[in-house]
Amino acid sequence: MFWMMVAAAAGTAAGILVPLVVRRVVDGPVRHHQTGGLFLLGALALLLGVLEAGLAFIRRWTQSAVSLDMEYEIRADLFQHLQRLPISFHDRWQSGQLLSRLTTDLGVIRRFVSFGLIFLVVNTATYVTVVIMLLRLYWPLGLVVAVSAVPLFLFSKRFTHHYLATSRRQQDQQGDVATLVEESAQGIRVVKSFGRRRYMGRRFEKAARLLHDTGVDKARLLARTWAEFDTVPNATLAIVLVGGAYAVATGGMTVGGLVAFVSLQLMLVWPIDSLGWIIANGQEAMTAADRVYEVFDVQPSIVDRPGAVAVPRADVVGRIRFEGVAFQFPEAERPVLRRIDLDVAPGETMAIVGVTGSGKTSLVSLVPRLFDVTEGRITLDGKDIRD
Ligand SMILES: Nc1ncnc2c1ncn2[C@@H]1O[C@H](COP(=O)(O)OP(=O)(O)OP(=O)(O)O)[C@@H](O)[C@H]1O
Ligand SMILES: [Mg+2]
Structure with missing residues (x-):
C-alpha cells in the first residue's frame, strides 16, 4: 500500500513537471529563435513521460493485487460466517441476497479500493499541487481556478445525497433478481411439472424491470452531475484564456507562462471529470459494505456453551x-x-x-x-x- 502511494505520487509529480519544461521551451528556444538546449529539454520531457508511464504501471499492478487479496479474504470470511449461521437465519434470508453480497457487492468494494480510493487521493493531491503552482505562476488567475472548487463541492454534495439511496435500492434489487433466478433454476422440475413457467416469467420480468429502472435513474443522476462538473473547468479555462492573453499583452505574464498555465490547468480537467465517477463509486462501495456488514453482524444463535468439548x-x-x-x-x-x-x-x-x-x-x-x-x-x- 505504501509503495503504491509512493508510485502514485511520483507518477503524478512527473506528469505535473512536463508543463514546466514546456514553459522553458517556449520562453527560451521558441521566443529567442535559438535551437540550443532544445534537444536537452526534449529529452527531459521524454524522460518525465516514460517515468510517469512506468510508475503508473507499478501503481496499477500493486493496487489491483492488494485489492484482489482483500476481496478474497472478506469473501472467505463471509462464507465461513454463513456456514456458522443457524438454519433459522437461512430460513429468513433469501439466497439471492446472500449470493449478491458475496459476488457483486464485494466486487464493488474492491473496485473502489483499487480505483476510486486511489484516484480520490491522487486527484485531490494533483488538484492542490496544480492550484499552488498556478497561484505561483500568476496568482490572479490561479485564484480563479482555486475558487472554481466551490461549485464543484456544492454539486458533489447534492449528488451524494440522491445517489446513496438509489445505489442501495439497486443492490437490493440485484439480490431479488438473483433470488428469482436461483429459485427457478433450483426448482425447475417443480416449475415445469406444475406449469408455472409463465408465472415465474412474469415475476422475473417485474423484478428485472425494477432493477432496470433504478439503473436508468442512477445513470441520469450521474450524467447530470457529470455535465455540471464538466462546465466548471471549461468555464474557468475560458476566463483564463481571456485573462491570460490580457496579462501577456500588458506584460503581467510571459507567453511561456501562459502556455504552462493552460497546460497545467488542462491537467485538472480529468481529475474534476472523474470526480463524479469516483463519488458514485464511493457511494456504491459504502452501501455495498453496509449490506455485507448486515450479514457479518448477525451472531450465530446456536453456540456451544462455555467449556463445551468435542466428543471423539x-x-x-x-x-x-x-x-x-x-x-x-x-x-x-x-x-x-x-x-x-x-x-x-x-x-x-x-x-x-x-x-x-x-x-x-x-x-x-x-x-x-x-x-x-x-x-x-x-x-x-x-x-x-x-x-
Ligand atoms: N422454519 C420454521 N419456522 C416457523 N415455523 C415452522 C418452521 N418449520 C415448520 N414450522 C411449523 O412447525 C410446525 C411443525 O412442522 P414440522 O415440519 O415439524 O411438521 P411435520 O410433522 O414434520 O409435518 P409433515 O408431516 O408435513 O412433514 C408446523 O406448524 C409448521 O408450520
Ligand atoms: Mg416433516
Whole structure:
C-alpha cells in the first residue's frame, strides 16, 4: 500500500513537471529563435513521460493485487460466517441476497479500493499541487481556478445525497433478481411439472424491470452531475484564456507562462471529470459494505456453551434422551413441541407418527442442533448435546 502511494505520487509529480519544461521551451528556444538546449529539454520531457508511464504501471499492478487479496479474504470470511449461521437465519434470508453480497457487492468494494480510493487521493493531491503552482505562476488567475472548487463541492454534495439511496435500492434489487433466478433454476422440475413457467416469467420480468429502472435513474443522476462538473473547468479555462492573453499583452505574464498555465490547468480537467465517477463509486462501495456488514453482524444463535468439548467419535455409545423438551420457532406464537420425554437406546429404531404439521421434522432436527431446544435438554450418552 505504501509503495503504491509512493508510485502514485511520483507518477503524478512527473506528469505535473512536463508543463514546466514546456514553459522553458517556449520562453527560451521558441521566443529567442535559438535551437540550443532544445534537444536537452526534449529529452527531459521524454524522460518525465516514460517515468510517469512506468510508475503508473507499478501503481496499477500493486493496487489491483492488494485489492484482489482483500476481496478474497472478506469473501472467505463471509462464507465461513454463513456456514456458522443457524438454519433459522437461512430460513429468513433469501439466497439471492446472500449470493449478491458475496459476488457483486464485494466486487464493488474492491473496485473502489483499487480505483476510486486511489484516484480520490491522487486527484485531490494533483488538484492542490496544480492550484499552488498556478497561484505561483500568476496568482490572479490561479485564484480563479482555486475558487472554481466551490461549485464543484456544492454539486458533489447534492449528488451524494440522491445517489446513496438509489445505489442501495439497486443492490437490493440485484439480490431479488438473483433470488428469482436461483429459485427457478433450483426448482425447475417443480416449475415445469406444475406449469408455472409463465408465472415465474412474469415475476422475473417485474423484478428485472425494477432493477432496470433504478439503473436508468442512477445513470441520469450521474450524467447530470457529470455535465455540471464538466462546465466548471471549461468555464474557468475560458476566463483564463481571456485573462491570460490580457496579462501577456500588458506584460503581467510571459507567453511561456501562459502556455504552462493552460497546460497545467488542462491537467485538472480529468481529475474534476472523474470526480463524479469516483463519488458514485464511493457511494456504491459504502452501501455495498453496509449490506455485507448486515450479514457479518448477525451472531450465530446456536453456540456451544462455555467449556463445551468435542466428543471423539469412537467414544459415542449412542443413547439419546429427550428430557422435558419444548421447542418453539423464533417467530412462532406457540411452541411446536411441549413436554417431550424420549429414551432411545443405541441400535433401537423408533418410529414417530403424527399428522402433518405436528412437529415430526422439528423434533428430529433438534438432535443435530439445526435448532436448539427452548426448554429441557437432549442428552447423548448422558451428556447435554450443548456441552
Ligand atoms: N422454519 C420454521 N419456522 C416457523 N415455523 C415452522 C418452521 N418449520 C415448520 N414450522 C411449523 O412447525 C410446525 C411443525 O412442522 P414440522 O415440519 O415439524 O411438521 P411435520 O410433522 O414434520 O409435518 P409433515 O408431516 O408435513 O412433514 C408446523 O406448524 C409448521 O408450520
Ligand atoms: Mg416433516
